[in-house]
Amino acid sequence: MKPHRSVPPALAETWLRHRLAPSGQADFVIGDLREEYAALRASGRRLLATVWYCGQVFRLGSSRASRPLRRPPLLSPQSPHSGLVEVLISILKDVHFGFRSLLKSPVFAVAALLTIALGIGVNSAIFSMVNAVLLQPLPYPDANELVRIYAAYPERDLRRGTVSPPDLADWREQNSSFTEITAFPNVDVGGFVLTGDGEPQRIAAHYVAEGFFTTLAAAPLDGRTITDADHADGENRVAVLSFSSWQNRFGGRSDVVGSTITLSDTPFEVIGVMPPGFEYPSKDAEIWVPLSIIPESGIPRQRYIRFLAVVGRLRPGVTLEAAQADLTSVAQRLATEYPDSNERLTAVAMLPLQQQLTAQVRTPLLALLGAVGGVLLICCANIANLMLVRAQGRAREFAVRSALGAGRARLVRQLITESALIAVLGGLVGLVIGRASVQALVAVAPAEVPRLSEVGMDPVVVVVAMTTSLLTGLLFGLAPALSVWRGDLQTGLRLGSGAGGESRSRNRLRGALVIAEVALVLVLAIGAGLLLRSLDELLNVEPGFAMERTVAMRVAAPSYKLTESGDTERFFTEVLTEVRQQPGVLAAGVVRPMPLTPDTFQGEDFRFGVAGQPAAPEGQEPAAALRFASDGLFDAMGIPLVAGRDFDLRDDRDAGEVRGIINESFAARHFDGDPIGQRIQAVGSSFEIAVIGVVGDVKQSSLDEEVANVVYAPHKQVTRSGMTLVVRTRGLPSEAQRAINEAIWAVNPDQTIEGVTTLDALVESSVAEQRFAARLVTLFAGLAMTLAAIGIYGVVANSVAQRNREIGIRMALGARGADVARWVVGQGMVWVAAGIAIGLVAAAGAARLISSLLYGVAPTDLVTYASGAGVLAIVAVLASLIPARRAIAIDPVKTLRAD
Amino acid sequence: MGSNTFLGEFEHLVLLAVMQLTDDAHAIRVREQIEGRADRRVARGALYGTLTRLQEKGFLDWQVEESTPERGGIPRRRFTVTADGVEALRASQRAIANLSEGLEQALRDQ
Structure with a gap:
C-alpha cells in the first residue's frame, strides 16, 4: 500500500485534543483516529472519511460514555492554546453546546429551523429573480456604459422619440461622450420567411446599423459579426444567427457559418453565430442582418423619417448627465441647421440600457420583494418569540450557570450562538426550498418579464440568503439575549423553572412582537387585497370587442x-x-x-x-x-x-x-x-x-x-x-x-401563419403580469397570516401557561369558564388591536408605492382595509381561542396544590 | 485499588479482549476483537472511557510504542491486563459460573 498523506481535518482534531487534554490520553486517541482515518482514506472515499472523522470527533468530544476522557469543566486548567486558536475553540465549544441544547428540545429546534427556512426560501426565490432581472449587469462587457438614447421634444414633453438615420450620423460625428453609437429600427420592419428544408418558417429578424455588435461588445460564438464593411454598399446580404435559431432551425450544424440560406426568396450568407444569452434587442431575436440592405425605396433616409432606436456606449468616466448635455447641444445645432425637420427636436434623453429594459417589471418585482421581506420579518418575530419562551424555560439553567460564575456576557454569547446556529441551518434548508421555488417561479412568470432565462440561484443569491439568514439569527437571538442581560437572574434560581414570575420586560417584548407581526401581516394582506381587487376590476373591464368564438392570427404579406x-x-x-x-x-x-x-x-x-x-x-x-x-x-x-x-x-x-x-x-x-x-x-x-x-x-x-x-x-x-x-x-x-x-x-x-390565439386567451394574457403579481402577493400574504396565527397562538398559549396559578385562583374565586376565556383572549387582543392600528397606517404608505399596479381601486380603498383588518382580527381571535380553551380546563384545585 | 472488584459487563469484555490479543492489544484491535467475536457494536467513547476506568482501577496497564506513518508521529499504546485485572476476571467468571449452576440446560445454545 502506498503511504497516504492523510491529515484529518485540523480544526476537528485541535478541538478534540483540547477536549481530551486533561486526561493526558489525547494523543493516543487521536493517533488511533488518524490510523483509522488513513485506512478509510486509502480506500479512496475522501468525503466519507472526513464526515466519518468529524462524526467520531464529535461523539468522542461530547458523549457521556467518553466523559472519563475529558476534564471536569469547572476545574479547567490554563489553556495551552492562545490567540486565534483559543477563540476558535471557544466558538466551537459554543457551537457544540448549542447543538446539544437544540437536540434536547427537538420540537423547538424543528419549529425554529423550518420557520427560518421558509422565510429564507421564499426570499431567496424572489431575490433570485430581482437579482437576475434588476441587479445583475446585462450580459455584455462593461454593460453599465450602455445607454438608450432618445430624441426629445421638450415643448411637447415627449422624451422617448426615435431618431432618423441622418440625425444618427450627425450624433455620431459630433459627440465626444460615446465610443460608439448604434441603432436598430424601433418598428417591426418584418421578419423573413426561411425556405429550404421542409415547410416555410417565419424567422424573426432584426436589422441593425453599423457598430451594433461592437457597441454591445458582443463576440460571436462562431464566425464573425456584421462589420462596417458589410454596410458599405447596401448589397451585402449577410446574416448572423442567434444561438437558439442555430440550434432549432439549423440543427446546430457546425458548417452553418459560410453556408447560404434563403430568406424570403433572397440568398443570405451566414457569417456568424452568437452565443446563448445574446438576445438584444428582443428575446425572440433569431437573426441579425445589416440595416443597409433595406433600400432607399423601402425606407427613405430622410431627416423627418425617424424610426431608429439608438444605443450608445459611454466613454469610460463620462457620466450620463455629461453625455446628455453633449448630445443635446448637438441636437440644438441640428435644430438650427435643419429647421424644417428638426426645429422642435432640441434635446436628447437617456436611460441606462438596463433600466430601460427592466422598467416595466421593476415595481411588481420590488413589491414582491417587499412582500417576502415582510414574510421574513414575521418569521423573525415568530422565532424570537420561540426563543423567548425557551429562554424563560431555561431561567433556572441560566441562574445556576450565573451562580457558578458564568458572566452575563458569556450567557448572552451562548444564546446568540444558538440562534446563529439555527439561522445557518435554517438558511441551508431555505436555499433548498428556494431552489425549488425559483424553478416554479420561472415556470409561472409571464413571458414579458425580461431576462427570465438568466434567473437562477447564483453565488450572489446564496451569499445574500446566508447573510440575511445570519442577520435574522442575530436579530431574533437578540430579544431573549437582551432579556437575559437585563433580567434578574437570581429570581430564576429562587422560583425554580417555569413557575410564573414572568418578568414585565419580557412580557412587553412579547407584546411588541405580536404588534409587529400583526402590523406586517395587515400590510401584506391589504396589499394582496388591493392587487386582487384591481385584477378583478381589470377582468370586468369590457375590452370593447366580443371574445367568443373568435380567433386572431398574424399574417404578413410576402x-x-x-x-x-x-x-x-x-x-x-x-x-x-x-x-x-x-x-x-x-x-x-x-x-x-x-x-x-x-x-x-x-x-x-x-x-x-x-x-x-x-x-x-x-x-x-x-x-x-x-x-x-x-x-x-x-x-x-x-x-x-x-x-x-x-x-x-x-x-x-x-x-x-x-x-x-x-x-x-x-x-x-x-x-x-x-x-x-x-x-x-x-x-x-x-x-x-x-x-x-x-x-x-x-x-x-x-x-x-x-x-x-x-x-x-x-x-x-x-x-x-x-x-x-x-x-x-x-x-x-x-x-x-x-x-x-x-x-x-x-x-x-x-404563407406563414403565426400567433394563433382566441380573443379570450388574448385578453387573459394581457393581464398575465397583474395576475402573476396578485397571485404571488396573495400567496405570501396567506403564508404570513398563517405564520402570524401560529405566532399569536404561541404567545397567548405561553402566557396562559405562565399564569396557570393566577387563572386557578380566579376560578377558585368563582370566575366562570367564559370569563376566563374572555380574559385570555382579551389579553392578546390588546396587542392585536395595536398591531392593526399600526398596520393600517403602514398599509396606506405601502399601497402608495404599488399604486402604479392598481386599477379601478384606490390605494386607500376602505373596503379592502376594513376586510383585511376584519379577517386578521378573526384569525387572531381563533388563534387565541385554543389556549383559552386550555385555560378553562385548568383545575383550580390542582394548580393551587402545586404551590 | 483493586478491592472494589466488581466488573461491569463491558469492562469484562474489554479485559477478555485485551488478554486474547496479547502482543497486539492496541485500542483499535481491542475494538475489532469485541465487535468481531462478541458481536457487539462498540462506541469509541465507551471503549476509551472503559479503558481509562480499568486503568484507574488498576486492572489494565499500558506501554507506549513506536508510532507508524499513518499516525503521523503520534505514539500508540499497547494494553496488558495486570495481575489485579486477572484476579478480577477470575472473580467475575467464578460468580457467573456459580450462578449458572444447574442452568446448563436452559442456557445451552439451541
Whole structure:
C-alpha cells in the first residue's frame, strides 16, 4: 500500500485534543483516529472519511460514555492554546453546546429551523429573480456604459422619440461622450420567411446599423459579426444567427457559418453565430442582418423619417448627465441647421440600457420583494418569540450557570450562538426550498418579464440568503439575549423553572412582537387585497370587442413576392375572400395593430386638428392613434358600428380621399355635432381623413388604459404589410382553424401563419403580469397570516401557561369558564388591536408605492382595509381561542396544590 | 485499588479482549476483537472511557510504542491486563459460573 498523506481535518482534531487534554490520553486517541482515518482514506472515499472523522470527533468530544476522557469543566486548567486558536475553540465549544441544547428540545429546534427556512426560501426565490432581472449587469462587457438614447421634444414633453438615420450620423460625428453609437429600427420592419428544408418558417429578424455588435461588445460564438464593411454598399446580404435559431432551425450544424440560406426568396450568407444569452434587442431575436440592405425605396433616409432606436456606449468616466448635455447641444445645432425637420427636436434623453429594459417589471418585482421581506420579518418575530419562551424555560439553567460564575456576557454569547446556529441551518434548508421555488417561479412568470432565462440561484443569491439568514439569527437571538442581560437572574434560581414570575420586560417584548407581526401581516394582506381587487376590476373591464368564438392570427404579406404597387392590398383582399368562403366562418377582417397585444407599439400616432374648428395652439394639438382595418373587421370583432358605415369596396386608392372610422371617445371629445363627413387634418402634413363612421371604443394597449382617440383607416388606402387576421367562427375556432389555414395557403402556399390565439386567451394574457403579481402577493400574504396565527397562538398559549396559578385562583374565586376565556383572549387582543392600528397606517404608505399596479381601486380603498383588518382580527381571535380553551380546563384545585 | 472488584459487563469484555490479543492489544484491535467475536457494536467513547476506568482501577496497564506513518508521529499504546485485572476476571467468571449452576440446560445454545 502506498503511504497516504492523510491529515484529518485540523480544526476537528485541535478541538478534540483540547477536549481530551486533561486526561493526558489525547494523543493516543487521536493517533488511533488518524490510523483509522488513513485506512478509510486509502480506500479512496475522501468525503466519507472526513464526515466519518468529524462524526467520531464529535461523539468522542461530547458523549457521556467518553466523559472519563475529558476534564471536569469547572476545574479547567490554563489553556495551552492562545490567540486565534483559543477563540476558535471557544466558538466551537459554543457551537457544540448549542447543538446539544437544540437536540434536547427537538420540537423547538424543528419549529425554529423550518420557520427560518421558509422565510429564507421564499426570499431567496424572489431575490433570485430581482437579482437576475434588476441587479445583475446585462450580459455584455462593461454593460453599465450602455445607454438608450432618445430624441426629445421638450415643448411637447415627449422624451422617448426615435431618431432618423441622418440625425444618427450627425450624433455620431459630433459627440465626444460615446465610443460608439448604434441603432436598430424601433418598428417591426418584418421578419423573413426561411425556405429550404421542409415547410416555410417565419424567422424573426432584426436589422441593425453599423457598430451594433461592437457597441454591445458582443463576440460571436462562431464566425464573425456584421462589420462596417458589410454596410458599405447596401448589397451585402449577410446574416448572423442567434444561438437558439442555430440550434432549432439549423440543427446546430457546425458548417452553418459560410453556408447560404434563403430568406424570403433572397440568398443570405451566414457569417456568424452568437452565443446563448445574446438576445438584444428582443428575446425572440433569431437573426441579425445589416440595416443597409433595406433600400432607399423601402425606407427613405430622410431627416423627418425617424424610426431608429439608438444605443450608445459611454466613454469610460463620462457620466450620463455629461453625455446628455453633449448630445443635446448637438441636437440644438441640428435644430438650427435643419429647421424644417428638426426645429422642435432640441434635446436628447437617456436611460441606462438596463433600466430601460427592466422598467416595466421593476415595481411588481420590488413589491414582491417587499412582500417576502415582510414574510421574513414575521418569521423573525415568530422565532424570537420561540426563543423567548425557551429562554424563560431555561431561567433556572441560566441562574445556576450565573451562580457558578458564568458572566452575563458569556450567557448572552451562548444564546446568540444558538440562534446563529439555527439561522445557518435554517438558511441551508431555505436555499433548498428556494431552489425549488425559483424553478416554479420561472415556470409561472409571464413571458414579458425580461431576462427570465438568466434567473437562477447564483453565488450572489446564496451569499445574500446566508447573510440575511445570519442577520435574522442575530436579530431574533437578540430579544431573549437582551432579556437575559437585563433580567434578574437570581429570581430564576429562587422560583425554580417555569413557575410564573414572568418578568414585565419580557412580557412587553412579547407584546411588541405580536404588534409587529400583526402590523406586517395587515400590510401584506391589504396589499394582496388591493392587487386582487384591481385584477378583478381589470377582468370586468369590457375590452370593447366580443371574445367568443373568435380567433386572431398574424399574417404578413410576402412582400418579397409582391412587387407591383397594389399587390399588398390585393393579397389581403384575396385572403379575406378565401377565408370568408369557408363554411365555418361567419366574419373576417384584418387589423393592425391587434388590440391588447405587444404589437400595439406598432401604432402610428399623429397630432391633428378638425377642419372648420379653431386650431389648438401650436404644440398643444390633440393626438390620435392611427389604426388600419379592412371591411368586415368590426363585424368579426363584434365592435358595434354606432354611426355612419363600415368600410367597403369603394374605399380604395381610387376614392380620391382617405376615409376613416373613428371611435366613440374621439367623437365625443372632438366633435360637437355629427362627425360624419367632417375632416381630420394631421398637423404638419397634408394627410387628411374624411370621417365616414363611428364605432365603439376598444381597449388598445391594455385593459387599464384610458381610451385614446382612434382613427381606423382602410387598409386598401393606407397599406401595411403585417396585419392580424381576425375570424369569427360558427363553432369552436379550433375546428375551423384548418380550413382557415388552407384558405390562406390557397392565396400564397409559402404563407406563414403565426400567433394563433382566441380573443379570450388574448385578453387573459394581457393581464398575465397583474395576475402573476396578485397571485404571488396573495400567496405570501396567506403564508404570513398563517405564520402570524401560529405566532399569536404561541404567545397567548405561553402566557396562559405562565399564569396557570393566577387563572386557578380566579376560578377558585368563582370566575366562570367564559370569563376566563374572555380574559385570555382579551389579553392578546390588546396587542392585536395595536398591531392593526399600526398596520393600517403602514398599509396606506405601502399601497402608495404599488399604486402604479392598481386599477379601478384606490390605494386607500376602505373596503379592502376594513376586510383585511376584519379577517386578521378573526384569525387572531381563533388563534387565541385554543389556549383559552386550555385555560378553562385548568383545575383550580390542582394548580393551587402545586404551590 | 483493586478491592472494589466488581466488573461491569463491558469492562469484562474489554479485559477478555485485551488478554486474547496479547502482543497486539492496541485500542483499535481491542475494538475489532469485541465487535468481531462478541458481536457487539462498540462506541469509541465507551471503549476509551472503559479503558481509562480499568486503568484507574488498576486492572489494565499500558506501554507506549513506536508510532507508524499513518499516525503521523503520534505514539500508540499497547494494553496488558495486570495481575489485579486477572484476579478480577477470575472473580467475575467464578460468580457467573456459580450462578449458572444447574442452568446448563436452559442456557445451552439451541
